[in-house]
Amino acid sequence: MTDYRTEQDSLGAMQVPQDALYGAQTARAIANFPVSGIPLPRPMLRALGLLKKHAAGTNRELELLSGELAEAIGKAASEVIEGKLDAQFPVDIFQTGSGTSSNMNVNEVIANRAAQLLGQPIGSKTVHPNDHVNMGQSSNDVFPSAIHIATAEQLHKALLPALEQLFRQLDQKAVDFRDVLKIGRTHLQDATPVKLGQVFSGYARQAEMAQERLATASSGLYELPLGGTAVGTGINTHPAFAAKTIAAIARDTCLPFREAGNHFEAQGAKDALVATSGCLKGCAVSLFKIANDIRFLASGPRCGIGELVLPAVQPGSSIMPGKINPVMAESLMQVCAQVIGNDATIALSAMSGNFELNVMMPVIAYNILQSIELLSNGIKVFEEKCLAGLQADEKRCEELLEKSLALVTALVPEIGYDRSAELAKEAHKTGKTLRELALADGVPADVLDRLLDPATMTEPKS
Known part of the structure; x- marks a missing residue:
C-alpha cells in the first residue's frame, strides 16, 4: 500500500505519495491527464533544469534570493539536469497547452529536493516552488x-x-x-x-x-522568450533577470542563446x-x-x-x-x-x-x-x-549498360534525332545492337567507336 501525505494548492487539498518529490499541482495533473503515459522527454527535463539552476543564480546575484536558498535550488536543479530525478516527472505530454503542469512539476521537485538538502521535510515548502524556484518566471x-x-x-x-x-x-x-x-x-x-x-x-x-x-x-532557436513572463510584458521579473540568466545558460551549453528581440512574437x-x-x-x-x-x-x-x-x-x-x-x-x-x-x-x-x-x-x-x-x-x-x-x-553494371538502347542518344549529332529514334525502335524490335544497325546505316566504324563509348557520355565535352 502506498502511503500519502496531504498537500494544498490553490484549488484545495490533494493526496500525494509520501515519498514523491512532486507536490499537489503535479498530483492534480497526473489525475487530470491519464492520456498516453508519455512523459516529458529527457532533453526537456535537462533544459528546464538548466533554466531553474541559472534563474536561481541570477536571483541570488540580484539579491532577490538568499544565498542558502539559491545554492540548494542550484544543487537540486543540477540533479534534474543530470537525470537523477527523472522518475519524479510523470506528467503526460498531452496536458495544459502552455506546459504549466510540467513547469510546476519541475518547480515542486526542485523545491522539495532543495528542502531535503537543507535538512527540511518534503512538503514543508521551506523552499517554495512558486516564490523561490519560479521567481521572475512564468510557464509561458x-x-x-x-x-x-x-x-x-x-x-x-x-x-x-x-x-x-x-x-x-x-x-x-x-x-x-x-x-x-x-x-x-x-x-x-x-x-x-x-x-x-x-x-x-x-x-x-x-x-x-x-x-x-x-x-x-535553427539560428532562430537561440532567441529565448525568458523574461516575458505572462504575456510578454515582463511583469513580476527584474529588468536584468532574463539577460543575466540567458548569458549563464549560453556559457553552460556553449550555444549562443540570447534574449528574444520581441517577447510578444516569442511567446505568441x-x-x-x-x-x-x-x-x-x-x-x-x-x-x-x-x-x-x-x-x-x-x-x-x-x-x-x-x-x-x-x-x-x-x-x-x-x-x-x-x-x-x-x-x-x-x-x-x-x-x-x-x-x-x-x-x-x-x-x-x-x-x-x-x-x-x-x-x-x-x-x-x-x-x-x-x-x-x-x-x-x-x-x-x-x-x-x-x-x-x-x-x-x-559486372552487373556493365551488363546492363551494354543492353541499353539509351546509348543511341550519342548518335543524334551524327545522324539526327529522327533517324536515331528509328534505330532504337528497330534494335528493340529485332534484338540487334545499335552498332550493327548504325553500321548498316552507313555510320563509319571509327565514328561509332568514338560516339558509343559510354565513358565519354558521362562528362561534358571539352
Missing part, C-alpha cells in the same frame, strides 16, 4: 525557452554530427565508385550512362545541404520551431530518396537491378531461405515517414498561437525532439550497417 516564458534550448542542444549534439558522418561516408563511396560505369535512369526508364560515383556524389551533396539548411533554420508564435521542423522534414525527404534509391539499385540479386550489393545484416524471410532484404534502408524510410508526420503535427500545433500564447507547446516539444532523435539514430545505424559495407557489382 520558461516552457518555450526550454523547447528552444532542448532542440538546439539535440541538433548540435546528435543530428548535425550524424549528418556530417553520413556526408563523409557518401562522399567516400563517390570516390570508391568513381570508375564504375552504369546506365542512368529517368522516369524509371533507361537513360544515358552515368558513373556510380557521380550518383553517390549527388547523395553526398544532399546530406551536406541538409546540414546547411538545419544550421541556418512558434515560428522558429516551425522553420526547424520544416528543415527536419526536408532532411527526411532527402534521406528517403537516398535510402530508396539504394534499395532499388540493390534489388535482386538475380532478377532485379542488382547494381549494388548490400551487406547482409539479418535473414530476410521466415519462409524463403537465403533471402536478404534491404532492412536498413526500410528502417530509415520509416523514420522519414514519421518525421514528415511529426512536421504536420508541429505545423498544426503552431497555428494555435492564440493572441499572446501558443497553447499546444508540449506536443510541439515532443514531436520535434522525437524527429531529431529518430533521424540521428536512423542515420547512424544506416551509415554503419548499410553504407559502410555497400559494394558495387561492376
Whole structure:
C-alpha cells in the first residue's frame, strides 16, 4: 500500500505519495491527464533544469534570493539536469497547452529536493516552488525557452554530427565508385550512362545541404522568450533577470542563446520551431530518396537491378531461405515517414498561437525532439550497417549498360534525332545492337567507336 501525505494548492487539498518529490499541482495533473503515459522527454527535463539552476543564480546575484536558498535550488536543479530525478516527472505530454503542469512539476521537485538538502521535510515548502524556484518566471516564458534550448542542444549534439558522418561516408563511396560505369535512369526508364560515383556524389551533396539548411533554420532557436513572463510584458521579473540568466545558460551549453528581440512574437508564435521542423522534414525527404534509391539499385540479386550489393545484416524471410532484404534502408524510410508526420503535427500545433500564447507547446516539444532523435539514430545505424559495407557489382553494371538502347542518344549529332529514334525502335524490335544497325546505316566504324563509348557520355565535352 502506498502511503500519502496531504498537500494544498490553490484549488484545495490533494493526496500525494509520501515519498514523491512532486507536490499537489503535479498530483492534480497526473489525475487530470491519464492520456498516453508519455512523459516529458529527457532533453526537456535537462533544459528546464538548466533554466531553474541559472534563474536561481541570477536571483541570488540580484539579491532577490538568499544565498542558502539559491545554492540548494542550484544543487537540486543540477540533479534534474543530470537525470537523477527523472522518475519524479510523470506528467503526460498531452496536458495544459502552455506546459504549466510540467513547469510546476519541475518547480515542486526542485523545491522539495532543495528542502531535503537543507535538512527540511518534503512538503514543508521551506523552499517554495512558486516564490523561490519560479521567481521572475512564468510557464509561458520558461516552457518555450526550454523547447528552444532542448532542440538546439539535440541538433548540435546528435543530428548535425550524424549528418556530417553520413556526408563523409557518401562522399567516400563517390570516390570508391568513381570508375564504375552504369546506365542512368529517368522516369524509371533507361537513360544515358552515368558513373556510380557521380550518383553517390549527388547523395553526398544532399546530406551536406541538409546540414546547411538545419544550421541556418535553427539560428532562430537561440532567441529565448525568458523574461516575458505572462504575456510578454515582463511583469513580476527584474529588468536584468532574463539577460543575466540567458548569458549563464549560453556559457553552460556553449550555444549562443540570447534574449528574444520581441517577447510578444516569442511567446505568441512558434515560428522558429516551425522553420526547424520544416528543415527536419526536408532532411527526411532527402534521406528517403537516398535510402530508396539504394534499395532499388540493390534489388535482386538475380532478377532485379542488382547494381549494388548490400551487406547482409539479418535473414530476410521466415519462409524463403537465403533471402536478404534491404532492412536498413526500410528502417530509415520509416523514420522519414514519421518525421514528415511529426512536421504536420508541429505545423498544426503552431497555428494555435492564440493572441499572446501558443497553447499546444508540449506536443510541439515532443514531436520535434522525437524527429531529431529518430533521424540521428536512423542515420547512424544506416551509415554503419548499410553504407559502410555497400559494394558495387561492376559486372552487373556493365551488363546492363551494354543492353541499353539509351546509348543511341550519342548518335543524334551524327545522324539526327529522327533517324536515331528509328534505330532504337528497330534494335528493340529485332534484338540487334545499335552498332550493327548504325553500321548498316552507313555510320563509319571509327565514328561509332568514338560516339558509343559510354565513358565519354558521362562528362561534358571539352
